[in-house]
Amino acid sequence: MASSKREIENKIYREFSHIIYPSWRKKVIPLGIVAIGLLYLGYVFSFFDMYNIGKRWNTERASFFALDSYAHKVHVQSYWKNPLKLKVTLEGSRFETYDPYPEWVTGSKNENKRIDFGDDGYLVLLDNKVVMHWTDGVPITVTRPVNGKLGIQSLEDLPDYVRVTKNKINVRPSLYSRVQFYKTKIVIHRYFNGWEYFFFDFQSPLANHGFFDTLRFVFLDKRLDPKMSNLSFAWNEFLYNGLWLHKEVYVALFQTIFMAVLGTLIAAVFGLPMAFMAAYNVTPFGSVRFILRRLFDTLRGIDMLIWSLIFIRAFGMGPFSGILAIGVTDTGTLGKLMSESIENIDKKEMEGVKSTGANNLQQNRFGILPQILPIFISQTLYYLESNTRGAIVVGAMGAGGIGLQFLGSLQTGKDWENVAYISLVVLITVVVIDILSAKARRKLIG
Amino acid sequence: MSLAVPNHLSVIELELKRQTKMRGVYSLTIFVALVLFIILGFETANEANSGGFLQGFSQLLDFPIDIIKMSFDAGWGWFYLLVEYFPALMETIHMAILATFIGFVGAVVVSLLASQNLVKNTTAVSLMRRVMDFSRAFPELVIAMVLLFLMGKSAVPALIAIAFHTVGALGKLFSEVNENADMKAVEGLTANGANWFQQVRYGIIPHVLPNYLSYGLLRLEINVRASTILGFVGAGGIGEQLTANIQWTYGADVTAIFVLLIVTIIALDYLSRWLRGKLIASGASVVG
Numbered sequence: 001m002a003s004s005k006r007e008i009e010n011k012i013y014r015e016f017s018h019i020i021y022p023s024w025r026k027k028v029i030p031l032g033i034v035a036i037g038l039l040y041l042g043y044v045f046s047f048f049d050m051y052n053i054g055k056r057w058n059t060e061r062a063s064f065f066a067l068d069s070y071a072h073k074v075h076v077q078s079y080w081k082n083p084l085k086l087k088v089t090l091e092g093s094r095f096e097t098y099d100p101y102p103e104w105v106t107g108s109k110n111e112n113k114r115i116d117f118g119d120d121g122y123l124v125l126l127d128n129k130v131v132m133h134w135t136d137g138v139p140i141t142v143t144r145p146v147n148g149k150l151g152i153q154s155l156e157d158l159p160d161y162v163r164v165t166k167n168k169i170n171v172r173p174s175l176y177s178r179v180q181f182y183k184t185k186i187v188i189h190r191y192f193n194g195w196e197y198f199f200f201d202f203q204s205p206l207a208n209h210g211f212f213d214t215l216r217f218v219f220l221d222k223r224l225d226p227k228m229s230n231l232s233f234a235w236n237e238f239l240y241n242g243l244w245l246h247k248e249v250y251v252a253l254f255q256t257i258f259m260a261v262l263g264t265l266i267a268a269v270f271g272l273p274m275a276f277m278a279a280y281n282v283t284p285f286g287s288v289r290f291i292l293r294r295l296f297d298t299l300r301g302i303d304m305l306i307w308s309l310i311f312i313r314a315f316g317m318g319p320f321s322g323i324l325a326i327g328v329t330d331t332g333t334l335g336k337l338m339s340e341s342i343e344n345i346d347k348k349e350m351e352g353v354k355s356t357g358a359n360n361l362q363q364n365r366f367g368i369l370p371q372i373l374p375i376f377i378s379q380t381l382y383y384l385e386s387n388t389r390g391a392i393v394v395g396a397m398g399a400g401g402i403g404l405q406f407l408g409s410l411q412t413g414k415d416w417e418n419v420a421y422i423s424l425v426v427l428i429t430v431v432v433i434d435i436l437s438a439k440a441r442r443k444l445i446g
Numbered sequence: 447m448s449l450a451v452p453n454h455l456s457v458i459e460l461e462l463k464r465q466t467k468m469r470g471v472y473s474l475t476i477f478v479a480l481v482l483f484i485i486l487g488f489e490t491a492n493e494a495n496s497g498g499f500l501q502g503f504s505q506l507l508d509f510p511i512d513i514i515k516m517s518f519d520a521g522w523g524w525f526y527l528l529v530e531y532f533p534a535l536m537e538t539i540h541m542a543i544l545a546t547f548i549g550f551v552g553a554v555v556v557s558l559l560a561s562q563n564l565v566k567n568t569t570a571v572s573l574m575r576r577v578m579d580f581s582r583a584f585p586e587l588v589i590a591m592v593l594l595f596l597m598g599k600s601a602v603p604a605l606i607a608i609a610f611h612t613v614g615a616l617g618k619l620f621s622e623v624n625e626n627a628d629m630k631a632v633e634g635l636t637a638n639g640a641n642w643f644q645q646v647r648y649g650i651i652p653h654v655l656p657n658y659l660s661y662g663l664l665r666l667e668i669n670v671r672a673s674t675i676l677g678f679v680g681a682g683g684i685g686e687q688l689t690a691n692i693q694w695t696y697g698a699d700v701t702a703i704f705v706l707l708i709v710t711i712i713a714l715d716y717l718s719r720w721l722r723g724k725l726i727a728s729g730a731s732v733v734g
Contacts, residue, residue, distance in 0.1 A: 313509040315502035318495030
């Protein structure tokens with residue numbers, strides 16, 4: 001019976017009318033959800049005052065810290081009492097004083113001093129005033145304060161990089177040079193690119209030598225310190241670098257990795273047997289399974305960080321509390337995951353093992369374990385990866401390690417090159433562990 | 447003897463026995479090494495710790511018992527604390543949602559540019575992948591602490607840090623989804639003369655959106671935890687309240703915050719599982 005065109009149209013209409021003419025509900029509900037979502041986002045935006053995000057951002061401060069993270073500065077300081085008596089130090093430290101002066105500070109004992117700023121220009125210190133010759137403008141003179149007021153003069157209007165306030169004159173012609181005048185003293189900063197004294201610190205006899213000089217020293221027969229070889233001397237000087245604290249950083253890094261590895265191992269050792277006990281095809285007792293399941297949920301649900309707070313309360317600050325926090329949280333996670341995969345195994349293998357007369361333990365050992373072992377190992381590696389990050393976070397909260405070092409160097413707030421150094425170490429560690437574990441997992445899965 | 451064992455078979459049997467024995471030896475060695483590592487590691491960590499394991503172990507339950515006792519002492523007032531800390535909890539949740547949203551949008555853009563089947567320029571693809579690797583590698587806490595230092599203590603730096611990390615974490619998953627998408631729809635659109643945006647909008651997005659949303663929901667769960675943690679270092683919200691109260695040992699407040707947090711995490715877990723189940727079902731109908 002051939003159906004007419006009209007009939008076919010009717011049929012199409014009946015079959016697909018809900019697509020061609022969707023009901024008002026289908027039109028309104030998605031729109032409503034999107035509208036509510038947008039309204040909510042708008043509310044949250046204003047809740048956090050995101051419109052004024054630009055105001056919070058202090059470009060000057062940020063660029064200053066950015067500069068400080070890859071450059072070091074040399075301070076030149078003198079007092080108006082006697083401006084010709086200079087003190088040249090690295091980052092204003094009492095212990096790192098340049099004597100003799102670096103080559104960009106010229107002038108001997110009672111002469112006028114000239115300080116060179118490279119491309120930015122230079123300034124001359126006289127016994128009652130300072131004359132600055134910046135390359136892009138006319139000389140600016142600042143005179144010794146009279147009645148507690150600094151004097152400043154220029155032939156033209158002052159350029160906008162000179163800021164005069166009541167107690168201070170701040171001159172910053174470029175990021176790399178800065179001169180500050182106070183009522184009693186003059187502070188001059190000159191920045192240089194690079195991490196200075198990264199290998200050997202200021203006091204070290206090996207500082208200020210090139211790479212090849214140091215290499216030659218290492219293989220020299222004559223010992224600098226009769227007690228040890230030159231190589232171990234150089235190694236010691238590197239480790240005990242007072243500015244960069246290499247030893248502390250690497251010990252802390254080791255602690256963090258250690259926390260992650262040991263925590264994950266503990267989780268693996270406890271999680272696997274517990275997973276067997278929580279799987280219905282292994283354990284016939286429902287109550288045991290129920291208790292273990294809820295235990296896994298609790299261990300997982302209370303975050304790693306909260307666990308670490310509890311353990312720090314009990315065991316004190318240190319890696320031990322971190323290890324326990326990681327171990328306890330991941331026992332829950334691994335236990336849950338593994339008990340699920342034990343329940344999903346192929347039953348045939350177990351039946352095969354059973355038919356040979358194997359007892360319960362042997363059935364589990366030879367029927368189940370070989371099936372879940374690859375999954376188990378790859379999951380464990382995956383958690384090792386994420387626990388490295390976790391150990392950094394837990395460490396910053398008080399468990400020690402590189403996280404705490406990072407927080408410490410950040411909170412002192414002046415050594416941004418240390419912050420940059422530690423973040424670089426963190427970044428490299430995380431990436432290396434990611435790559436290693438990804439490779440190992442790929443090998444295991446095949 | 448009717449069942450005489452041929453010579454070569456006994457050799458095989460011996461070899462098998464030897465190998466089984468060797469395997470047993472290997473397994474035992476690895477096991478002993480692991481146990482030794484754990485014990486030695488525990489010892490080392492125990493020494494480095496400011497408090498020891500044995501005396502600490504007896505104190506392990508002190509703090510939980512203390513705070514639970516304090517909560518009972520608080521009586522009915524404890525329930526009022528739940529209400530008192532609710533706004534702080536909401537702040538943390540808002541933070542997580544907004545950060546996940548920003549990160550989600552960023553991840554969609556980055557992942558589309560990082561998919562080999564959508565962008566022919568291999569340098570652009572590998573560049574975008576490096577961008578994702580970079581933003582994923584930094585723990586949120588590290589970025590957040592630097593930004594908190596630069597921008598002052600508020601939720602915004604933490605929000606940016608979480609969003610930044612989310613771009614990398616989600617971007618990687620999204621680009622894998624994109625690369626596994628069925629390209630027939632895109633081919634059809636190309637044949638109709640659609641430009642790149644139209645190809646992506648009508649050819650790729652309808653396929654991958656359910657997966658995107660499902661990954662996004664999983665990420666939201668993680669981000670709620672992350673924004674709690676960032677509260678510890680000064681981003682506000684419930685995390686800040688929690689550290690303060692732990693330091694002051696206000697037990698009732700601590701348990702109230704714990705209950706709020708755990709209930710939120712469990713509720714979110716169930717909600718996102720339910721929603722993901724729905725999305726995958728609808729996704730299957732879209733793709734299939």
